[in-house]
Amino acid sequence: MTAQAKMAVDIGGTFTDLALDIAGKRFTAKVLTTPSAPELGVLNGIDVILARAALAPADIGLLIHGTTLATNAIIERKGARTALLVTDGFRDSIEMAYENRFEQYDVMMDKPPPLVPRHLRLAVPERMNAQGKVVKPLDEQAVRALVPVLRAEAVASVAIGYLHSYANDAHERRTRDILLAELPELAVTLSSEVCPEIREYERWSTACGNAYVQPVMASYLKRLADELRLRGFACPVFLITSAGGLTTLETARRFPIRLVESGPAGGAILAARIAQECGYDKIVSFDMGGTTAKICLIDDGQPHYSRSFEVARQYRFLKGSGLPVRIPVIEMVEIGAGGGSIASVDALKRIQVGPESAASEPGPACYGRGGIEATVTDADVVLGRIDPDRFAGGSMKLDAAASRAATQRMPGDRLGIDATTAALGIVEVVEENMANAARVHAVERGKELTDRTMVAFGGAAPLHAARLAEKLGVRRMVVPTGAGVGSAVGFLMAPVAYEVVRSLYVLFDADFDPAQLNLTRQAMREEAEAIVRQGAPQARLVEQWSAEMRYRGQGHEVTVALPSGDLTRADREQLIALFVGQYEQQFGRSIPGLEVEVLNWSLRLATEEPPARTCPPVLGQQPAVPAGFTRMINPASGESQEVPVYLRAGLPPGARLSGPAVISEDETTTIVTEAFEAHINAFNYIVLEMKVAS
Numbered sequence: 001m002t003a004q005a006k007m008a009v010d011i012g013g014t015f016t017d018l019a020l021d022i023a024g025k026r027f028t029a030k031v032l033t034t035p036s037a038p039e040l041g042v043l044n045g046i047d048v049i050l051a052r053a054a055l056a057p058a059d060i061g062l063l064i065h066g067t068t069l070a071t072n073a074i075i076e077r078k079g080a081r082t083a084l085l086v087t088d089g090f091r092d093s094i095e096m097a098y099e100n101r102f103e104q105y106d107v108m109m110d111k112p113p114p115l116v117p118r119h120l121r122l123a124v125p126e127r128m129n130a131q132g133k134v135v136k137p138l139d140e141q142a143v144r145a146l147v148p149v150l151r152a153e154a155v156a157s158v159a160i161g162y163l164h165s166y167a168n169d170a171h172e173r174r175t176r177d178i179l180l181a182e183l184p185e186l187a188v189t190l191s192s193e194v195c196p197e198i199r200e201y202e203r204w205s206t207a208c209g210n211a212y213v214q215p216v217m218a219s220y221l222k223r224l225a226d227e228l229r230l231r232g233f234a235c236p237v238f239l240i241t242s243a244g245g246l247t248t249l250e251t252a253r254r255f256p257i258r259l260v261e262s263g264p265a266g267g268a269i270l271a272a273r274i275a276q277e278c279g280y281d282k283i284v285s286f287d288m289g290g291t292t293a294k295i296c297l298i299d300d301g302q303p304h305y306s307r308s309f310e311v312a313r314q315y316r317f318l319k320g321s322g323l324p325v326r327i328p329v330i331e332m333v334e335i336g337a338g339g340g341s342i343a344s345v346d347a348l349k350r351i352q353v354g355p356e357s358a359a360s361e362p363g364p365a366c367y368g369r370g371g372i373e374a375t376v377t378d379a380d381v382v383l384g385r386i387d388p389d390r391f392a393g394g395s396m397k398l399d400a401a402a403s404r405a406a407t408q409r410m411p412g413d414r415l416g417i418d419a420t421t422a423a424l425g426i427v428e429v430v431e432e433n434m435a436n437a438a439r440v441h442a443v444e445r446g447k448e449l450t451d452r453t454m455v456a457f458g459g460a461a462p463l464h465a466a467r468l469a470e471k472l473g474v475r476r477m478v479v480p481t482g483a484g485v486g487s488a489v490g491f492l493m494a495p496v497a498y499e500v501v502r503s504l505y506v507l508f509d510a511d512f513d514p515a516q517l518n519l520t521r522q523a524m525r526e527e528a529e530a531i532v533r534q535g536a537p538q539a540r541l542v543e544q545w546s547a548e549m550r551y552r553g554q555g556h557e558v559t560v561a562l563p564s565g566d567l568t569r570a571d572r573e574q575l576i577a578l579f580v581g582q583y584e585q586q587f588g589r590s591i592p593g594l595e596v597e598v599l600n601w602s603l604r605l606a607t608e609e610p611p612a613r614t615c616p617p618v619l620g621q622q623p624a625v626p627a628g629f630t631r632m633i634n635p636a637s638g639e640s641q642e643v644p645v646y647l648r649a650g651l652p653p654g655a656r657l658s659g660p661a662v663i664s665e666d667e668t669t670t671i672v673t674e675a676f677e678a679h680i681n682a683f684n685y686i687v688l689e690m691k692v693a694s
Contacts, residue, residue, distance in 0.1 A: 004061050005021065005062075008066075009066070010487045016044075017045075018045045018048070018488055027053045030045075035361055039227055057233045063233065064239075064492065068262075069217060080211070082115060085160045087161075122149065138170075160189065161208075191204055210255060218253045236535065241259060242262055243265065243305060243329055251498070251531055261309065265487075267294060268303040270487070270490030279615075284296070284455075287486060288338060288434070288461035291340055292337065292338050293460075296330060304445070305604075306331040309326075310322030332441075337430050341353050343379070343410060349414070365405070366388065366398040366406075367398065378423070379407060384632035427464065427467075446585050446586045453474070453476045454468070462483055462671065467635060469690075477687070478688075482667075495607040495608075501600055505598070521603060543605055544564065547559075547560055551597075575596075618653045645662045654680060660673055672688060
């Protein structure tokens with residue numbers, strides 16, 4: 001057979017999801033993640049999906065991979081022993097951070113500790129100014145004197161972050177050469193390569209994060225590549241980035257920090273494609289897996305992009321309580337609310353859910369793998385939302401008695417309530433947590449939710465999406481085919497892409513001259529194209545050009561999309577107008593009379609995406625035929641009621657049903673609450689529409 005199949009693999013905290021497409025026919029699989037050796041879960045899933053598709057490794061033409069390994073290494077502090085070399089006098093900048101408190105009134109507040117402890121933050125005499133001119137030459141002897149220190153401390157990875165290296169990286173590059181001459185096995189990250197932008201704290205934090213996970217990721221990617229080769233895979237392997245593009249193994253090894261949100265990015269790509277197919281101009285995507293839930297806003301068929309992200313927020317997910325990284329990322333909010341999120345009761349006798357997760361080892365109590373704490377999945381089993389005999393297509397039998405016992409212990413016994421009431425409390429709390437996160441995310445971006453269509457995917461999202469939609473006032477919801485492995489399906493749609501960022505100060509005043517800016521853009525284009533062409537030698541490329549703009553003197557910027565190509569003096573007014581429009585949308589007003597300036601410029605180069613297919617109307621509709629009935633707890637009344645169960649595989653386009661109902665498939669279950677009616681569209685997507693009040 002000609003190698004024409006595309007395979008996608010997404011490692012989550014609980015499950016590893018796979019999707020395979022060959023000649024328009026899709027196969028999916030979901031297996032438990034193996035945290036101690038993630039490649040084992042990947043290989044197990046590959047065996048399962050190849051068997052289902054009756055294919056051999058040689059039939060796979062492309063393999064796309066997303067992983068949470070880099071994120072987990074930072075969250076769990078299981079990365080490499082890392083040192084940071086900094087300009088003399090700035091050793092503690094990485095710990096001083098912004099010199100503010102993210103929780104102003106908590107006297108017991110702890111700031112997140114840096115990835116690099118103070119004794120491994122090593123000062124080097126050197127200095128560049130903001131224009132990239134040498135103020136103090138690099139003391140090469142001082143760099144060589146650090147080699148015995150690195151050896152004695154068993155340092156495996158080094159981040160080099162010198163002041164103003166974004167303007168001139170000569171000292172960072174020379175330091176790397178000196179270290180590698182003495183320590184050739186050392187992993188070295190330059191802040192000027194991983195984040196060539198102004199503001200040393202974010203740049204050094206990003207460099208430290210990259211250095212911290214680089215040996216872990218390089219080792220994992222090598223083990224996986226070796227195993228794939230031994231099994232007969234000869235196809236290219238690409239990694240999905242946090243910005244939703246595909247990049248090569250080599251680039252992923254150099255900049256693994258760009259993979260921290262790779263899985264959720266796939267889900268955003270899927271939701272954007274569904275928006276284009278179905279003609280929805282405003283989308284809120286809801287991705288709920290075993291460990292986290294992700295919410296993303298999509299407008300006009302495209303997700304929003306950002307340059308800043310915080311990993312491992314430690315204090316109730318407050319902004320500022322995590323480790324900032326400056327990477328291209330699809331803008332979304334992520335909270336610890338997944339199927340494996342553990343329920344507890346706080347000192348005020350309130351039910352809390354997450355962020356701790358039972359993950360896959362030991363997993364929820366119903367998995368029978370040693371877990372004893374009640375999770376969201378256990379609550380769903382108690383409420384009748386999950387059929388213990390049909391979970392994962394019947395390949396994994398759940399222990400309903402264990403779910404009830406765990407839910408009764410906590411929070412039931414602690415609050416003096418029965419297991420059913422406790423389970424209702426758990427799901428109500430987790431659904432309200434997700435609704436609140438969605439509201440805050442929308443408000444921060446000046447967006448509304450009530451006029452949006454929700455796209456729900458991930459193993460747990462269709463179980464909770466209807467109730468979430470009710471809370472948010474969202475009147476329409478879509479559950480696509482393959483929803484249980486939605487991020488992996490999104491990987492199959494991702495373009496080969498790479499983003500380059502540069503700091504270049506430009507003031508849009510009467511003397512605006514774009515000559516230097518045009519030279520910078522061209523250099524950025526060449527850098528991005530060199531990487532993209534490795535995976536797409538002949539493809540047509542699409543350029544996206546944006547700037548971080550602000551009124552002169554402000555401390556923070558607004559990202560503004562700009563026309564691609566070279567600029568002229570005559571473009572000045574148009575650029576200012578674009579900024580003012582974006583500023584007004586986000587803050588509700590503009591500030592007349594102030595000049596506009598830019599600090600950073602971003603260029604994203606991607607392969608051209610094929611046009612989205614258009615979902616046609618369905619001619620003729622008929623009532624769906626249930627495959628059976630089950631008892632489920634009504635979340636509004638708390639009463640048990642008998643509801644019909646439909647098998648998704650048996651619902652043709654045009655089939656209609658009314659809630660309450662259950663739609664079952666191998667990798668997830670869709671709950672249709674009594675507030676919704678559902679029908680199957682021409683692409684076999686489940687579309688839920690809120691009932692019209694009579």
